[in-house]
Amino acid sequence: MRAFTGSTYLTAVLLNEILGQVKEILTPELGRTNLVSALMHERTLDRTAATLAVWELYERTGCLALALQAQLLNDPRPHVATLAAQLPQWIPAALNYMTDAARYMEIPGHGTLTPLTVTLTDTPVFWHRENLTPPPFSDIAWWWDQAAR
Known part of the structure; x- marks a missing residue:
């Protein structure tokens, strides 16, 4: 249950980190830091590579949440x-909130962003849905072990 709730919420949080970096880029004076910029610094990655790394983690976590959901539905x-x-x-x-809410769309000193058009799909781009290999983060890697039970 803990792994399911954690992976479900983390999936939403990771979307926030990916989309929220726009504010960080446009208003660096506010000192915002998110997971993308943390990975840029920690792993010496450019923004594109760091964004893709977070996107892969998003997909891996989302696939885990779906696998755990399937176990718990019964x-x-x-x-x-x-x-x-x-x-x-x-x-x-x-995702709907982040692509439409003023909190994300109104950037102080930069006006209002055009709301994004987002299409949801159940097919990951970077990760195979059946591959439940845990990511290299020890604090949450145990979640993936729960899918085998």
Whole structure:
């Protein structure tokens, strides 16, 4: 259950990190730092490579959330099955919010961004959905072990 909820929420958080870097780029004076810029610094990557690394982690985490959801949908406890069915709705909801909310679209001193057009698909770009190899982050790698149970 912890791995499922963590991976579901982290998927939404990673989308925030990818889309939120626009504010960091346009308003560096505010001192915002997100995961993309942290990876740029830590791994000496350019912004494109760091964004792709975060996108891959997003896909890996999302694939894990879906695999864990499939396991929990048949849980004999009704509240667990209900949570499994409903919690992943946070992912498209977060994406919808981030591509339309003033918090993300209004950049101080730079006006308002044009809302993004986003198409959701269940086919990852960089990661195979069946590949549940954990990423090299020890704090969350154990989540992937839960999918084998």
